[in-house]
Amino acid sequence: MKILYSPASPYSAKVRMGAHLAGLDAEAILTDTTAAPSELVDNNPLGKIPTLVTDEGQAIFDSRAIMQYLDRSGAKRLYPRNAAKRTEAEVLEALCDGICDCLLAIMYERRFRPAEIVHQEWIDKQWTKATRGLDHLEANLPRLPKTPNGGHLALAAMIGYLALRFPGQWERGRPKLKRWSAKFGVNFPELDAMRPKA
Ligand SMILES: N[C@@H](CCC(=O)N[C@@H](CS)C(=O)NCC(=O)O)C(=O)O
CATH class of the missing domain: 3.40.30.10 (Glutaredoxin)
Known part of the structure; x- marks a missing residue:
């Protein structure tokens, strides 16, 4: 494939x-x-x-x-078999993907719109959604297990994108998210190598 x-x-x-x-x-x-x-x-x-x-x-x-x-x-499953745990993983993935949707909307507004019609209020609205999502994750962060599921992969990818495109703008007040991401990198170097990069 x-x-x-x-x-x-x-x-x-x-x-x-x-x-x-x-x-x-x-x-x-x-x-x-x-x-x-x-x-x-x-x-x-x-x-x-x-x-x-x-x-x-x-x-x-x-x-x-x-x-x-x-x-x-695949030979290995990406989501838990238990229905409640599976829903939890899928919602975590939806939240992290949704934060990425907001971050991308900001990037595209800045990159593709002529400077004179960039809509700052709309950018601010997207950033508010993204930071509300990050605060929710900081307060409800899942443990990093031995084998990550689809939700954990979405979280690792989303923080990777933040680190790449919004450095210095998301870390303050979110030490748990920072630590989670660093631990993901140490525990899963082969996956870490696939996280967003320029
Ligand atoms: N909901 C989609 C979002 C995919 C998406 O927006 N990808 C971006 C790159 S990160 C893209 O292809 N952008 C080009 C475009 O929208 O034309 C998914 O989960 O795959």
Whole structure:
């Protein structure tokens, strides 16, 4: 299988870590969404990464559908079997992906809009949502287990994206999140290598 990805993308980082944990061999194909190459848009009309293409040629997106596919396809499961614990993992993933949605919206507003029409109020609104999410996580941080689940991978990817794009802007008052991320790096170096980078 192939995963169309970009190194900075937090959702791509999550699914690449997921494939690795599930024991699946996935070829990572560096993809520039701005150039909209046919390999991307022919497989995903939304032109977004990550997009997974199976050996049979089936395209799977978005990242949460990919995670569920990996969970069903690999030697190792990515989500707990227990229904309540599974819901907890899926909600953690939804929160972390949702924070990434806000952070990306801020990045895109700054990167793609002409400077004179950048809407600062809207950026502030997205940042408020993201920081409210981070505060919630700081107060309700899950323990880092021996084997992370899909929720933990989303959390690791999201903090990786913050560290890459918003350094110095999220750490104050959130020592637990910082420690969790550092411990993830030490405990899982192979996964850490897939976290967002420039
Ligand atoms: N909900 C999607 C979000 C994917 C997404 O927004 N990816 C970004 C890169 S991190 C992208 O492809 N942006 C290009 C675009 O929106 O055209 C998922 O979970 O996969």
